[in-house]
Amino acid sequence: MVDGDMEALIEELLQCRRCGICREAVYERGGFDGVCPVWENSAGFETSFMRGKMIVALALLEGRLERSAACAESLYTCTLCGNCTQICGAEFDPAHTLETVRAVLSDIPNPVRDRVTADIMAHNNPYVDDNTEKRAWTARLDFDVPTEGEVLYFVGCTAGIRVPETAIATARILHSAGIDFCVVEDEPCCGSVMMRTGAVDSAHENAARVIEAVERAGAERIVVSCAGCLKALRKDFPEALGTRLPEVVHVVGLVQQLIAEGRLTPHDTGEHLSVTYHDPCHMGRELGIYDAPREVMGALPGVELVEMATTRAAAKCCGAGGGLRSFDPGLSERIATARVNEALATGADILATACPFCVSNLQRGATGASGSVKVVDIVQLVVERLR
Amino acid sequence: MDASVLERLKEIVGEQYLSTREDVLLAYSMSASTGYDPVLPAAVVRPADTREVAEVLRVANEHGIPVTPRCGGSSLQGEVVPQEGGLVVDLLRLRDITLFRDLRSVRVGAGVTFAALDRYLADHDLWVPIFPESALVCTLAGNVAVNGAGPGSSRYGCIAEMVLGLEVVLADGRIVQTGTEANPDAPGPYLRYAFGPDLTGLFIGSLGTLGIITAVSLKTFRRIHHFDYNTYGFDTAGAAERFVLELKENDIGVLFASIYEGRILEFFLDMLGEEYGVPQHDWPPYTVSATIGRLREDQLASDVALARRICEDIGGHVIGITELPRGEWDDRMRTFVRSSYAHGWHWRILYHHQPPSNWHRSVEEIWAVLDEYGLLGHTAGFLSGHGSYNFYPHCYFYPTDPDEEAKVRSAHAELARRLFATGAVPFKLAPYWVAGVEEMAPYLDLLRQLKRALDPNGILNPGVLGGL
Numbered sequence: 001m002v003d004g005d006m007e008a009l010i011e012e013l014l015q016c017r018r019c020g021i022c023r024e025a026v027y028e029r030g031g032f033d034g035v036c037p038v039w040e041n042s043a044g045f046e047t048s049f050m051r052g053k054m055i056v057a058l059a060l061l062e063g064r065l066e067r068s069a070a071c072a073e074s075l076y077t078c079t080l081c082g083n084c085t086q087i088c089g090a091e092f093d094p095a096h097t098l099e100t101v102r103a104v105l106s107d108i109p110n111p112v113r114d115r116v117t118a119d120i121m122a123h124n125n126p127y128v129d130d131n132t133e134k135r136a137w138t139a140r141l142d143f144d145v146p147t148e149g150e151v152l153y154f155v156g157c158t159a160g161i162r163v164p165e166t167a168i169a170t171a172r173i174l175h176s177a178g179i180d181f182c183v184v185e186d187e188p189c190c191g192s193v194m195m196r197t198g199a200v201d202s203a204h205e206n207a208a209r210v211i212e213a214v215e216r217a218g219a220e221r222i223v224v225s226c227a228g229c230l231k232a233l234r235k236d237f238p239e240a241l242g243t244r245l246p247e248v249v250h251v252v253g254l255v256q257q258l259i260a261e262g263r264l265t266p267h268d269t270g271e272h273l274s275v276t277y278h279d280p281c282h283m284g285r286e287l288g289i290y291d292a293p294r295e296v297m298g299a300l301p302g303v304e305l306v307e308m309a310t311t312r313a314a315a316k317c318c319g320a321g322g323g324l325r326s327f328d329p330g331l332s333e334r335i336a337t338a339r340v341n342e343a344l345a346t347g348a349d350i351l352a353t354a355c356p357f358c359v360s361n362l363q364r365g366a367t368g369a370s371g372s373v374k375v376v377d378i379v380q381l382v383v384e385r386l387r
Numbered sequence: 388m389d390a391s392v393l394e395r396l397k398e399i400v401g402e403q404y405l406s407t408r409e410d411v412l413l414a415y416s417m418s419a420s421t422g423y424d425p426v427l428p429a430a431v432v433r434p435a436d437t438r439e440v441a442e443v444l445r446v447a448n449e450h451g452i453p454v455t456p457r458c459g460g461s462s463l464q465g466e467v468v469p470q471e472g473g474l475v476v477d478l479l480r481l482r483d484i485t486l487f488r489d490l491r492s493v494r495v496g497a498g499v500t501f502a503a504l505d506r507y508l509a510d511h512d513l514w515v516p517i518f519p520e521s522a523l524v525c526t527l528a529g530n531v532a533v534n535g536a537g538p539g540s541s542r543y544g545c546i547a548e549m550v551l552g553l554e555v556v557l558a559d560g561r562i563v564q565t566g567t568e569a570n571p572d573a574p575g576p577y578l579r580y581a582f583g584p585d586l587t588g589l590f591i592g593s594l595g596t597l598g599i600i601t602a603v604s605l606k607t608f609r610r611i612h613h614f615d616y617n618t619y620g621f622d623t624a625g626a627a628e629r630f631v632l633e634l635k636e637n638d639i640g641v642l643f644a645s646i647y648e649g650r651i652l653e654f655f656l657d658m659l660g661e662e663y664g665v666p667q668h669d670w671p672p673y674t675v676s677a678t679i680g681r682l683r684e685d686q687l688a689s690d691v692a693l694a695r696r697i698c699e700d701i702g703g704h705v706i707g708i709t710e711l712p713r714g715e716w717d718d719r720m721r722t723f724v725r726s727s728y729a730h731g732w733h734w735r736i737l738y739h740h741q742p743p744s745n746w747h748r749s750v751e752e753i754w755a756v757l758d759e760y761g762l763l764g765h766t767a768g769f770l771s772g773h774g775s776y777n778f779y780p781h782c783y784f785y786p787t788d789p790d791e792e793a794k795v796r797s798a799h800a801e802l803a804r805r806l807f808a809t810g811a812v813p814f815k816l817a818p819y820w821v822a823g824v825e826e827m828a829p830y831l832d833l834l835r836q837l838k839r840a841l842d843p844n845g846i847l848n849p850g851v852l853g854g855l
Contacts, residue, residue, distance in 0.1 A: 010787075011787075014733070014786050014787070015728075015731060017419065017421050017727075017728050017733060018417065018418060018419045018421070018460070019419050019461060019521065019524060019724055019727070019728060020419060020459055020460050020461050020521075020524040021521075021523050021524050021721075021724055023459075023524065024500065024503075024524075025500075025502060025523035025524065025720075026500065026502040026503045026505075026506050026523070027502060027523055027720055027721060028506060028509075029717070029718060029720065029721070030721070033506075043403045043404055043406075043433065044433060044477075044479065044480070045406050045411045045414070045415075045431060045433065045477070046411065046414035046415055046431075046460070046477075047408075047410055047411050047414045051414070051460075052410075052411075052414035055413060055414045055417065056410045056413060056414065059410075059413055064413075065409065065410060065413060066409070070408070070409075070410070071409055071410045072410075073410070074410055074411075087523075087721075088728075089721065089724035089725045089727065089728040089729065090728040090729065090731070091728075091729055091731065
């Protein structure tokens, strides 16, 4: 990092005057019922929430704290959910600043980050599975999916490998609307986790694979079903990696448009469902997409939306993001359980969201929750009403 | 810290809630007090309840380990900067709330923030009607330890006026309950001045130097829903001072009233005027921004009419811009955080009270010192009770400029001396208020004797209260 950039980063960190509002604010006017999910679900020392992380980051950068894995650990026990940014009184973005700090301090050993990065670079996904799995779900469809076309469904690692129900539902929706789409062979990872965890060089290398895959497909439009992929491809690629991609849309935004245009008509299944919605951080706070999923649910006959205590810009995180699920799976799961408990408090039958990574973590969290609620992707609710 | 001591602390709070990690200690070496040097403690514990706090103090007392109690870490005058090699006791896990509806009171653990309590009480259409400007972060117990104030204080005074009793852990681990709850058969907190001397008051504003407050019992009030927001203009400081005094004299339900000098108001509005929708206006030399609140609409209408008449009788005029006081009151949990941090500077603050009739003296001295030292800063404040006005002047510095920061520290000490001479008083007895002030010797001697009696080994937050 050049000196000027380092000075700018330190100035950013000094914007934190340590007021501590990022810890647990119950700020009803802003919709906040607490802020930091890590503070709430850990031993709760100062380094668990953003004020402490800013102090540690500054000391590491200025050489006042040893650049060791132990001293830097707290920088990684954060989902980068951005709730702190939403409530911060200062004119800066602590979550993005922490992400930059991770990149600048990437020379500090971090075996977990390095392992995840190496896995992605070796397998094109972080799950160390055969990457052909990412397209295997297409065999369960009753129509063919080509590998080239104007519309590319960029499946994402989690939907492709861990939550194929999301991928299948997305494909069926596109097919129902008469949209021809393709899914490439050996789809690369979007690289989101590498950008979040400071593995910037690898993220650049990975981005070249993504661009090559998009070009190979001949795509002019990219549809994603993962909030992490959406943020990475739509925002990080041009802004952080300096690369250009065709238009990137989330399937939920597309469904909203298709319903409005009359190209999709959800039917009444005769079932009445009370559904609460979890705002994925990458879709909500990062990209400001709050209305589309709610409008889609509003258009589903028999579906009644009941909101949780924290929603939209003040929504609590599912606990999966920022690399936390790899760095501290137990903490990540406790955060998910807390979010599921928030959903249970609404009395909803279903906890829906618009990100397979959130679905996956919330499903893990649901096992320890105080009651039972089904966790699904919105696209599953949609596709069930298209049959 | 000795390994055997750490082992005992671990047995008390559990391994998970004891830390000696270098990064954690660094984070506890400082607080929201910018312009104060960080000091590394040797360990931090996060006890679960009063019993654990008591056991921790017994160990610390036995070994002469300095202890810094800490709640939200939002104090601004170095109150929770620990001692080198000391022990920080983080109290945020003490989160019980018990409502005594029929006693018009509530008891909260030391880890309960104002905002959390307010939400809890709102469900019962009640409130504790004082909101320190760090209400989203700071706890009732921490605020009682510094005797803070904020929106609501213009009518109800500092937080001390709300306190009915305290649970305090003394340095040797004894647990003392003050107020009516000292009688275990009492139905709860309903009178502070029970059993003679005001032992409750002894610990209020003591900055944790005489004991650690682990629970606070407070008065609750029916929540007010009828408000009037307005701004009142005056040509002279004297008229503005007279106006706020008359609001009190006439028992007008003014929840929050601030006198703004023209240039200060411009500074705030340049920062946040648009955010709060305050329209452009050619503001007078002195503006009073006031929120009046009453339980009943007829009371409110009467108060509003009387405030207008008083303003005009004094020679002022009702400006009629409501967005400024509305932003101050309706967004009282956050607006002051915004105005303190939106500008980017670090700062030292010098909290003090004046009588409203002496408002201009504080303003004069603050500007004089800032000008003499060539510093930027501001002064703002609010009517804070029966006959007092709370000031919170800020002296700005840029944290990467050590010369400027040193200048701010010097200016700060000089300002404390000058303000003292105007008759101002601090509500947090920071050392710089009494350094070299001979007239305070008898008062400090008594404090010293009390400190020795309650904390003979001097382990509790040493050096913070007037240097004791």
